[in-house]
Amino acid sequence: MAMLHDWGSRDDQFLRLNREVLARLPAIVGGETDFVAVPMQGSGTFAIEAMLTTLVPPRGKVLVLSNGAYGRRARRILELARRPLAVYETPEDTPPDPAIVERILARSPAIGHVFAVYCETTSGILNPIPAIAEIVARRGRRFLIDAMSAFGALPLDARGTPFDALAASANKCLEGVPGLGFVVCRREILAGAKGNATTLALDLHDQWTTLERTGQFRFTPPVHVIAAFHRALAEFDAEGGVAGRGGRYGENCRVLREGMQKLGFVPLLPPPLQAPIIVTFRMPAHPRFVFPRFYAGLKKRGYLIYPGKLMLADSFRIGCIGRLYPEDMRGALAAIEAVLEEMGVSLAPAEAA
Numbered sequence: 001m002a003m004l005h006d007w008g009s010r011d012d013q014f015l016r017l018n019r020e021v022l023a024r025l026p027a028i029v030g031g032e033t034d035f036v037a038v039p040m041q042g043s044g045t046f047a048i049e050a051m052l053t054t055l056v057p058p059r060g061k062v063l064v065l066s067n068g069a070y071g072r073r074a075r076r077i078l079e080l081a082r083r084p085l086a087v088y089e090t091p092e093d094t095p096p097d098p099a100i101v102e103r104i105l106a107r108s109p110a111i112g113h114v115f116a117v118y119c120e121t122t123s124g125i126l127n128p129i130p131a132i133a134e135i136v137a138r139r140g141r142r143f144l145i146d147a148m149s150a151f152g153a154l155p156l157d158a159r160g161t162p163f164d165a166l167a168a169s170a171n172k173c174l175e176g177v178p179g180l181g182f183v184v185c186r187r188e189i190l191a192g193a194k195g196n197a198t199t200l201a202l203d204l205h206d207q208w209t210t211l212e213r214t215g216q217f218r219f220t221p222p223v224h225v226i227a228a229f230h231r232a233l234a235e236f237d238a239e240g241g242v243a244g245r246g247g248r249y250g251e252n253c254r255v256l257r258e259g260m261q262k263l264g265f266v267p268l269l270p271p272p273l274q275a276p277i278i279v280t281f282r283m284p285a286h287p288r289f290v291f292p293r294f295y296a297g298l299k300k301r302g303y304l305i306y307p308g309k310l311m312l313a314d315s316f317r318i319g320c321i322g323r324l325y326p327e328d329m330r331g332a333l334a335a336i337e338a339v340l341e342e343m344g345v346s347l348a349p350a351e352a353a
């Protein structure tokens with residue numbers, strides 16, 4: 001509904017919506033005093049690239065913690081931007097070991113920034129952000145987080161978990177529409193980042209100072225996306241913020257995992273490593289289980305799932321986020337059971353992982 005109004009990108013009414021959206025975001029991670037939110041037009045990757053290439057100076061070295069496609073993407077961004085980097089890579093089902101992060105930082109004084117992904121959506125794994133944050137802060141380095149699929153649902157509080165910036169977007173756990181990313185950044189760090197950027201459009205410092213000075217975006221903003229985001233944030237507050245939304249996703253995830261295991265599917269991750277965002281299942285070995293038929297059968301019944309994105313194993317994924325409730329997960333499970341029957345596939349129930 002919010003998108004049906006034709007907002008003017010330079011008009012006061014739109015600029016007020018935009019200001020309200022930006023003012024709301026830092027408080028979601030306990031950053032209302034020391035942090036600012038800077039929007040970046042585009043998908044989430046634009047915000048990640050803006051964060052990395054603005055906050056890391058041209059000769060600053062970054063340690064990238066990578067256990068999936070988004071860690072690899074950050075690495076690629078830094079390579080293209082010619083930032084020196086070190087990569088600590090673990091398999092897609094294995095979180096980085098904070099003790100190893102500490103050892104790398106101890107022996108590499110040139111590393112000024114550490115980058116990690118909160119929930120690596122490739123697998124759905126939860127990475128140990130608080131433990132890493134504590135080490136990075138104790139070692140006097142800066143901590144940058146890809147919180148794209150976590151912000152708004154997984155807990156993060158700057159007052160207890162020290163970090164310097166995170167990137168997220170309107171269209172994941174905040175349930176807006178796609179087209180806007182943003183960076184929530186410690187004000188003092190952003191203020192010191194003038195001149196670091198190696199692109200014009202993704203210069204977060206310039207974006208921030210222009211917005212502060214004029215209230216206006218430098219370049220055309222996605223006005224309808226921001227209007228919808230304003231509305232989505234009101235719904236987020238009405239649901240009880242991070243606790244309410246994270247609670248609902250947690251229940252979705254539990255219903256999904258239990259039901260899928262009853263049908264014989266095997267989740268990739270054990271419960272302590274499973275973020276309640278997206279669940280990866282191993283591809284069943286049954287000869288009549290053909291993924292494109294499985295996908296099409298579910299689509300016909302109104303359920304869209306995700307192909308696997310793992311290098312580690314053949315898999316597929318089912319999301320727990322968005323405007324979905326446990327009843328929807330039960331509906332999906334019934335549809336999955338019906339499609340299995342249609343394909344003539346019966347799987348041995350998996351033991352609870």
Ligand SMILES: *Cc1c(COP(=O)(O)O)cnc(C)c1O
Pocket residue numbers: 043044045046048070117119120121146147148149169
């Ligand atoms: C979705 C996502 C992104 C950004 O992806 P876009 O397709 O650019 O929106 C980045 N990191 C993670 C962990 C994500 O889940």
